[in-house]
Amino acid sequence: MISRRSLLITGAGGLLAGCDAATRSPAVKSILSSADETHKFLQRSIGGRTALAREFRADQMSPRFRVNGTANPNTPEYSAHVANRFADWRLQVDGLVRQPLSIPLSDLRAMPQRAQITRHDCVEGWSAIGKWQGPHLARILDLAGLQPAAQFIVFHCADAIGGAPYYESIDLVDAYHPQTIMAWAMNDKPLSVGHGAPVRLRVERQLGYKHAKYVMRIEAVASLAGIHKGGGGLWEDRSGYEWYAGI
Ligand SMILES: Nc1nc2c(c(=O)[nH]1)N[C@H]1C(S)=C(S)[C@@H](COP(=O)(O)O)O[C@H]1N2
Ligand SMILES: [Mo]
Numbered sequence: 001m002i003s004r005r006s007l008l009i010t011g012a013g014g015l016l017a018g019c020d021a022a023t024r025s026p027a028v029k030s031i032l033s034s035a036d037e038t039h040k041f042l043q044r045s046i047g048g049r050t051a052l053a054r055e056f057r058a059d060q061m062s063p064r065f066r067v068n069g070t071a072n073p074n075t076p077e078y079s080a081h082v083a084n085r086f087a088d089w090r091l092q093v094d095g096l097v098r099q100p101l102s103i104p105l106s107d108l109r110a111m112p113q114r115a116q117i118t119r120h121d122c123v124e125g126w127s128a129i130g131k132w133q134g135p136h137l138a139r140i141l142d143l144a145g146l147q148p149a150a151q152f153i154v155f156h157c158a159d160a161i162g163g164a165p166y167y168e169s170i171d172l173v174d175a176y177h178p179q180t181i182m183a184w185a186m187n188d189k190p191l192s193v194g195h196g197a198p199v200r201l202r203v204e205r206q207l208g209y210k211h212a213k214y215v216m217r218i219e220a221v222a223s224l225a226g227i228h229k230g231g232g233g234l235w236e237d238r239s240g241y242e243w244y245a246g247i
Pocket of ligand 2: 122
């Protein structure tokens with residue numbers, strides 16, 4: 001299918017080069033516009049997954065950024081971390097890795113950082129522009145060393161909704177995307193409890209529910225089948241949300 005479409009583009013280009021008047025004929029115009037559509041389609045389907053999400057200027061940041069879903073995990077364990085300002089908290093990294101890790105928040109803050117101002121789009125129909133900062137997920141995964149069988153990265157969170165633990169997952173294309181970070185800062189301040197303290201995922205090419213807050217543990221797996229109900233996320237399991245929620 002792709003090679004047929006490439007041929008179509010080449011064909012339209014050839015016409016253009018050969019005859020100026022031809023571009024005025026309605027038939028050729030329609031070939032050209034279909035070639036243009038084809039080009040957009042190809043960009044989305046081939047280059048699409050690694051393209052960057054739009055970034056914004058500081059003056060475009062939303063004055064108010066809603067807290068959505070869990071506003072506080074409110075478990076005894078999580079509340080103890082909050083009281084202790086996450087001093088004893090560790091991000092666990094395990095599963096199909098060569099070296100399981102247990103990373104203090106201070107280490108996440110000391111790693112090379114990426115900051116980005118992006119638009120968060122919630123499936124419920126609201127958006128907000130905010131600034132996020134933290135280390136690349138890729139660097140954390142490289143420190144642990146993914147085993148060749150690893151295909152997905154699962155994020156286990158501190159909260160539960162209706163008794164079901166919140167979790168999410170992404171594939172390695174998104175895990176290694178340059179804008180995929182484990183954010184500990186939002187709008188130049190440490191993450192608030194409402195927005196997912198101490199660390200939340202930012203996976204900017206996907207909808208809001210993929211951006212797991214309160215991440216306690218990152219697990220590399222070969223398949224999502226054995227994780228909770230197998231849908232790859234709480235909302236995927238509960239309500240049939242799309243696992244790949246591309247924007
Ligand atoms: N652990 C956890 N992560 C979560 C949620 C949640 O309830 N628990 N809600 C999701 C949804 S639907 C959205 S839109 C965003 C909301 O992030 P915010 O509260 O910072 O706006 O977090 C996502 N990540
Ligand atoms: Mo959402």
